[in-house]
Amino acid sequence: MCAETGTGTCTDVDPHGTVAPASGAPRGPVRTCVGCRATGPRSALLRVVAATTSGSPVLVVDVGRRMPGRGAWLHPDLECLELASRRRAFGRALRLQDRPDESAVREHLEGQATAPGAPVPTVDEGSGLEADGDPMSTLR
Numbered sequence: 001m002c003a004e005t006g007t008g009t010c011t012d013v014d015p016h017g018t019v020a021p022a023s024g025a026p027r028g029p030v031r032t033c034v035g036c037r038a039t040g041p042r043s044a045l046l047r048v049v050a051a052t053t054s055g056s057p058v059l060v061v062d063v064g065r066r067m068p069g070r071g072a073w074l075h076p077d078l079e080c081l082e083l084a085s086r087r088r089a090f091g092r093a094l095r096l097q098d099r100p101d102e103s104a105v106r107e108h109l110e111g112q113a114t115a116p117g118a119p120v121p122t123v124d125e126g127s128g129l130e131a132d133g134d135p136m137s138t139l140r
């Protein structure tokens, strides 16, 4: 019983209840990486489209995933880019006549190589892993 209103409800009941997001495997569209050929959720892959400037195709990272035309999907990983480049997967996926210029994609990946959560490549450069003096200089 509510002492102040007398008749009203004292506790507001949320009609939606507690919306618990389905925790677990993310559902949704799945894409195949043109590099390693593994599948992954659409949100985890990078969309790459070809922009033809003056004849020769240039690969562009479709950050917003809304550019028209064909798109190729790639893990945000330089290794996958290498794989795709070696087997000319972009040309096939995007139906290109010529080998596209993928430097923009490479730059994009290199620019985000230090993003948290990115897979850390195992680089064996001796045993200097412990000697991390300046945390701000870990760009590479």
Ligand SMILES: [Zn+2]
Binding pocket: 033, 034, 035, 036, 037, 038, 074, 075, 077, 080
């Ligand atoms: Zn991949």
